[in-house]
Structure formats: C-alpha cells, structure tokens
Amino acid sequence: MEQQPVRRFRFRWPRFRFGTRTLFILFTLLSVGIGWGSLHFYRNYRHDRAMAAIREVGGRIAGEADGKVERVYLRNPDIDDAKLIELLAHLRYVRGMEELDLVELPITDEVAQQFYGLPRLQRLYLYQTDLSAQAVERIAKALPHVEVKLDKPDPVASGLAKTTIYRxxxxxxxxxxxxxxxxxxxxxxxxxxxxxxxxxxxxxxxxxxxxxxxxxxxxxxxxxxxxxxxxxxxxxxxxxxxxxxxxxxxxxxxxxxxxxxxxxxxxxxxxxxxxxxxxxxxxxxxxxxxxxxxxxxxxxxxxxxxxxxxxxxxxxxxxxxxxxxxxxxxxxxxxxxxxxxxxxxxxxxxxxxxxxxxxxxxxxxxxxxxxxxxxxxxxxxxxxxxxxxxxxxxxxxxxxxxxxxxxxxxxxxxxxxxxxxxxxxxxxxxxxxxxxxxxxxxxxxxxxxxxxxxxxxxxxxxxxxxx
Missing domain, CATH: 2.130.10.10 (YVTN repeat-like/Quinoprotein amine dehydrogenase)
Structure with missing residues (x-):
C-alpha cells in the first residue's frame, strides 16, 4: 500500500500594509487616548489641589466618597477677599460639590463673581457675611438652579459643621x-x-x-x-x-x-x-x-x-x-x-x-x-x-x-x-x-x-x- 506524503503546514505572519488613511486613524486614536488620559490626570490633580487648599485654611469637607464631595464648609475670619477669590477658583475643580457654606467671610461683589464658576453647586449658604440682601438676590437670579440663603449662623449647625459628619x-x-x-x-x-x-x-x-x-x-x-x-x-x-x-x-x-x-x-x-x-x-x-x-x-x-x-x-x-x-x-x-x-x-x-x-x-x-x-x-x-x-x-x-x-x-x-x-x-x-x-x-x-x-x-x- 502506497504511503501518503505528510503535509507540513507553515505559519506565516500576515502582512500589514499601512496606508496613509490607516496611519492617520491609528495616530488619531493614540492622540485621543493620550489626551483623555492627560485630561483625567489634570482633573485629578486640580481636585487634589483644591482639597489641599480647603484644608489649608481650616475648611471642612463632608460626604467624601468615591472621589467626590457633597459639601464644603469654610469659616476663617482671617481670610481676606483676595485669598477667598483664589480659594473659590480652586473649588470649581472639586468633584461632585453640591453645597457650599461660607461663615463670617468677606463676600464682596468681586468674590461673588466666583460663584458663577461652580457648575454643580445646588446650595449656597452665607452666614454672617458683609453681603447685602440685594447682592444675595442678584446672585440668586444669576444662579437660578442654586438655592441661595443669607442667614445668621445656628450654633448647633455651626459647631457641628466643624466636623466631617455634618450631615x-x-x-x-x-x-x-x-x-x-x-x-x-x-x-x-x-x-x-x-x-x-x-x-x-x-x-x-x-x-x-x-x-x-x-x-x-x-x-x-x-x-x-x-x-x-x-x-x-x-x-x-x-x-x-x-x-x-x-x-x-x-x-x-x-x-x-x-x-x-x-x-x-x-x-x-x-x-x-x-x-x-x-x-x-x-x-x-x-x-x-x-x-x-x-x-x-x-x-x-x-x-x-x-x-x-x-x-x-x-x-x-x-x-x-x-x-x-x-x-x-x-x-x-x-x-x-x-x-x-x-x-x-x-x-x-x-x-x-x-x-x-x-x-x-x-x-x-x-x-x-x-x-x-x-x-x-x-x-x-x-x-x-x-x-x-x-x-x-x-x-x-x-x-x-x-x-x-x-x-x-x-x-x-x-x-x-x-x-x-x-x-x-x-x-x-x-x-x-x-x-x-x-x-x-x-x-x-x-x-x-x-x-x-x-x-x-x-x-x-x-x-x-x-x-
């Protein structure tokens, strides 16, 4: 009986032909990936920097979980308006911040302009500030999605707000x-x-x-x-x-x-x-x-x-x-x-x-x-x-x-x-x-x-x- 020859298979790597269009697509995807990663890194960096700035002036943070924050409380009579403007600029990078409480701080019209840059803010409470009721009304109209209150501080809430378990x-x-x-x-x-x-x-x-x-x-x-x-x-x-x-x-x-x-x-x-x-x-x-x-x-x-x-x-x-x-x-x-x-x-x-x-x-x-x-x-x-x-x-x-x-x-x-x-x-x-x-x-x-x-x-x- 005649023996059948054994077939030998050889693996060959596929040949890729990179045309101009393919290279452009790959380069675009790579650029998008690098850009997204850089943006993510930048946002994390600004968030961490903002959190450090809050703590540096004695601020308190409540509801911190999964990289987000529910509420920020600031009470420091030694903060001047320039420092407060700088701090509020940091706050726009705090992820998830829904409530901001400011107690005994110099809220000037220039400071109030910074509130407009807080896109996720839902509640803004101002206690014992120099801001007039008319100024608060202007802020409320400019931020229709935000609950704005001007009030004198309650000792229970104020004392409580100095801790991280406010809510x-x-x-x-x-x-x-x-x-x-x-x-x-x-x-x-x-x-x-x-x-x-x-x-x-x-x-x-x-x-x-x-x-x-x-x-x-x-x-x-x-x-x-x-x-x-x-x-x-x-x-x-x-x-x-x-x-x-x-x-x-x-x-x-x-x-x-x-x-x-x-x-x-x-x-x-x-x-x-x-x-x-x-x-x-x-x-x-x-x-x-x-x-x-x-x-x-x-x-x-x-x-x-x-x-x-x-x-x-x-x-x-x-x-x-x-x-x-x-x-x-x-x-x-x-x-x-x-x-x-x-x-x-x-x-x-x-x-x-x-x-x-x-x-x-x-x-x-x-x-x-x-x-x-x-x-x-x-x-x-x-x-x-x-x-x-x-x-x-x-x-x-x-x-x-x-x-x-x-x-x-x-x-x-x-x-x-x-x-x-x-x-x-x-x-x-x-x-x-x-x-x-x-x-x-x-x-x-x-x-x-x-x-x-x-x-x-x-x-x-x-x-x-x-x-």
Whole structure:
C-alpha cells in the first residue's frame, strides 16, 4: 500500500500594509487616548489641589466618597477677599460639590463673581457675611438652579459643621405614646426607627431630601409625621415605615410639629415664619396660616384640652394662638435670645422655654410672666423636656445636659458626656433620658444615677452601633 506524503503546514505572519488613511486613524486614536488620559490626570490633580487648599485654611469637607464631595464648609475670619477669590477658583475643580457654606467671610461683589464658576453647586449658604440682601438676590437670579440663603449662623449647625459628619447630626427625636419605640432624624434627611427594648439595628429610611428637623407621633398611635429642610411634611405608618401622605405648603424649612387634642389638626411651623394648620381628615390636606412671627419659628407646643398653640421664635418671643380664628391671645416676652424649644405640662400648668440667651424659663401661664429662671448652662440652650409627672425638667445645650427638680427648684445632675446636644426626651417610664447630639450619637442617660447607660452611633464616620 502506497504511503501518503505528510503535509507540513507553515505559519506565516500576515502582512500589514499601512496606508496613509490607516496611519492617520491609528495616530488619531493614540492622540485621543493620550489626551483623555492627560485630561483625567489634570482633573485629578486640580481636585487634589483644591482639597489641599480647603484644608489649608481650616475648611471642612463632608460626604467624601468615591472621589467626590457633597459639601464644603469654610469659616476663617482671617481670610481676606483676595485669598477667598483664589480659594473659590480652586473649588470649581472639586468633584461632585453640591453645597457650599461660607461663615463670617468677606463676600464682596468681586468674590461673588466666583460663584458663577461652580457648575454643580445646588446650595449656597452665607452666614454672617458683609453681603447685602440685594447682592444675595442678584446672585440668586444669576444662579437660578442654586438655592441661595443669607442667614445668621445656628450654633448647633455651626459647631457641628466643624466636623466631617455634618450631615449626620441628629436634629429631631420623638418617643411613641406607648413607649416602645422612638425615632431620630438626621442632617442627611434620614429617619431611624429604634426599639426601646434592644437599642440596636434601627430601621433607616430616607425621609427628606435634606435635614429631618422635626418628628411627632400622632395621638392615634399609628402614624408619625416629620418635617424637613426640603419644606415638606410627610406622614408615615409606624408599623410598615411606609409613607402615607406628603403635605406641601411651607416656603422654607419645617422645624416644629404638633397635634390638636383630637388628632384632627396638624400644626406646623418653620423658617418661613408661619404657623400653619392642616386638616388631616381632608384628603386634600388643606392648610391655613393661623399665625406669624417676625423671625423663624423653631418650636411649638399644644396646650392640652383647649387646643391653643404656643410658638417659640427667633424674634425672642413666645406667641400664644387660637388656631381656629388665628387670634394671637398673648405674647410672652422675657428672653433675650432666640426661643428654640418649648415644653408644656397642661395639667400642672407648667410651660418651660429654652433660649440662646443661655437660660430656661418657667412661666406662670396665668399672668404670662416667668416664675423661675434656670441658668445652669454655660452657653446657648437648644432644647427642653418635661417628664410625665411635670416634676423634672431636662435641658440641653452647647455644654451638655442639665436635669432639674422643679418642685425643689434645684438641679439634680449634669451630664457633660456630649456637646451640642440638639434634642432630648424622657423615655422608658422616665427612667431614661435620650440625648441626641450634633456628632450623630444618641446618649441613653439613667435619670436616677445621672450616668450613661448606653451610647449609640448613627454617623457612618463613627460606625453605627452601641457602646
């Protein structure tokens, strides 16, 4: 049998013929790649340089993740306008910056021109600057996509803004009527639902676009209402944590909420200086303006069976209103600073108010005059709360927490384990005092010993958990 010859295969490299067109395409692609890489390198370089410039002048950066920044805070009275112009020129290269806060800085018209070069900016807050309201209006018109505010600084926000966890400050706290749960609202708009029985793993929902300033449980024990920095009021199911309704009407941040004795009316107040009444039985949730102050309204409380509403304002007064007619029944004026919090025990006839003047005042509701002035705080007072008997009062401020025996008119204890304590509430049968601070911690204080029982972290910068 004849043997078939073995075929041998030889690999040959293909011959490429580079014509002028091919070379042009390759050169173009190479140029584009080099150009893109150079641009990417340049943007990273300018971003890093801008971040270094911010930190060099003592600025703070919040929400830094994945190479982007949510917010930049600058407060340095030693910065002149030339340095500020240079710094703002750097800021246009900060990736993702949505909010810029400038406190006590020389904002001249020349400086203001730099704001126009910040394309991604959504919020510009100017506190205690030399800029006139007219200049702010010009900036707002030139930047229609940016929320521009000119305001005096709030010590809670300002002190908080010096840290990198600004948006995780706790600004609202409410305990359910049955005492089994409580909620905390934070600067990033989240709401946390806590169980009194374990104090761990709260359910977290996005309640508002910015700041959850206020929270209040409805008397029916089934609903919770929140108010936020997005000017909205939202109603939630306390079992499912699902939103039931959204109420729009305020023109600025909503800071205070309360209910009529029968739960049919919701009262709200905030930075638009109005007190509003909402009919919760009306599917349209119609609202009426029933009162106004000369400045923002951080707090309100409802006077028991009468249903009259008391409001505390930054105009240093307390307004007493009849909501069905809008009549202002009385004005309580004795504070020399913003009135930030009210607590009322209608049965005992005790009204307490906390103010930036550093005092807590106990008022005689019969004559509208203060009976006692409690001045144990060193610094401004942010919040006040009464226990269920009306015999003990807690107040919080820049320096921590004070608890008072109102019957003996004497202090019981002070808790200095937290600063900038923005909100407090008695809980667990008055055996606990919950104190929430500007750094994102909830402190559970034993009211018998005055000692810390538990401390829970909510800010990601600390890591959520208990201590």
């Amino acid at each position: 995780h400050a706790i600004m609202s706290l409410a305990v359910s009527f049955d005492g089994t749960q409580f909620v905390t609202g934070s600067g990033d708009g989240t709401l946390r639902w806590w169980s009194i029985h374990n104090l761990t793993d709260p359910d977290i929902i996005a309640a508002h676009k910015t700041w959850t300033f206020a929270a209040a449980y409805h008397p029916d024990g089934k609903r919770l209402v929140t108010g936020g920095g997005d000017n909205m009021i939202r109603v939630w199911d306390i079992q499912t944590h699902q939103q039931l309704a959204e109420l729009a009407g305020h023109d600025d941040d909503v800071h205070a909420l309360g209910f009529s004795p029968d739960g049919a009316e919701l009262y709200s107040a905030g930075d638009d200086m109005t007190l509003r009444s909402w009919n919760l039985n009306d599917p349209a949730y119609a609202a009426e303006v029933v009162g106004m102050h000369d400045e923002q309204i951080p707090c309100l409380t409802v006077a028991g069976v009468s249903g009259e509403v008391l409001t505390g304002s930054r105009d240093e007064t307390i307004g007493w209103w009849r909501p069905d007619s809008g009549e202002r029944l009385r004005t309580l004026a004795d504070h020399t600073g913003d009135v930030m919090s009210l607590a009322l025990d209608a049965q005992q006839g005790v009204l307490a108010s906390a103010s930036y003047d550093g005092t807590v005042r106990i008022w005689d509701l019969a004559n509208g005059r203060p009976q006692h002035v409690l001045s144990g705080h060193q610094g401004r007072v942010f919040h006040v709360a009464l226990d269920s008997t009306g015999s003990r009062l807690a107040s919080s401020g820049e320096d921590g927490v004070q608890v008072w025996d109102l019957e003996a008119d004497a202090p019981l204890f002070a808790y200095a384990g937290a600063r900038y304590v923005s909100t407090i509430a008695f809980a667990n049968g008055d055996n606990w005092l919950l104190a929430a601070d500007a750094e994102g911690f909830v402190h559970v204080i034993d009211t018998l010993s005055g000692k810390l029982y538990r401390k829970m972290a909510t800010a990601r910068a600390h890591g959520a958990g208990t201590r």
